Amino acid sequence: MTEEQMNYPSTSTINKRYxxxxxxxxxxxxxxxxxxxxxxxxxxxxxxxxxxxxMELGYWTITGIIGSIVFYLYFLLMTKYFNQTLGKMIFGLRVIREDSQSLRWSDLLFREVVGRFIHRVFFITVFLYLFVAFGAQKQGIHDMIGNTRVVIEE
Incomplete structure (x- = not known):
């Protein structure tokens, strides 16, 4: 019987420090x-x-649009290609998938774009970051949406 058939978590998920x-x-x-x-x-x-x-484009300014694009692209591309941003690199943190496989674009679009957009657009949702402080696997709402975890590199 294989490990998957026995429904045991793999050893790679047991030793993770969130x-x-x-x-x-x-x-x-x-x-x-x-x-x-x-x-x-x-x-x-x-x-x-x-x-x-x-310069305005409807309700938005050109600088606001470009600034937002840079913000989302930074988090999206850094996390996709390095599994971490520069800030996470400095503090020894890494983003992983829930099942410890490599990150997919769909995971990251939900985590980095949709999740961060929700946190930035609605003022009250900033407080949802507190889920990180009190959750067992230290997940924020954006982690839950993207099925990701942030772990300490070892």
Whole structure:
């Protein structure tokens, strides 16, 4: 009988140490500094266009749209190709799938785009990050949506 047939968790999921709230918080702050720096470099030239006035596209400004795209692409691409962002690298954290297989685009689109969008758009949902502090596997809502976990690298 194989391990899957016996319905035992694999040893790779037993030995995982899940990253807690504060480690993830500090890593996220580092990531925000990096994203804001990238946006600053990319968006400064737009201040010299249109005599310094913001260019609007409906309800949004061009700088707001570009800044949002950079924000979501940073988290999406870094997590897809490295399983971690620069902030997570500094603090020794890694994003894994629930079943410990390699991350798929669909997992990351739900985790990094849909999950983060929900947290940023609705003010009250910021408090849902507290799930990380009190959950057994330290999952935020965006982790639950994407079927992912954040673990400490060993």
């Amino acid at each position: 990253a807690g709230f504060w480690m993830r918080f500090w890593a996220y702050l580092v990531d925000l500094i990096i994203v804001f720096s990238i946006n600053g470099i990319l968006l400064v030239p737009l201040k010299f266009i249109n005599d310094g006035f913001s």
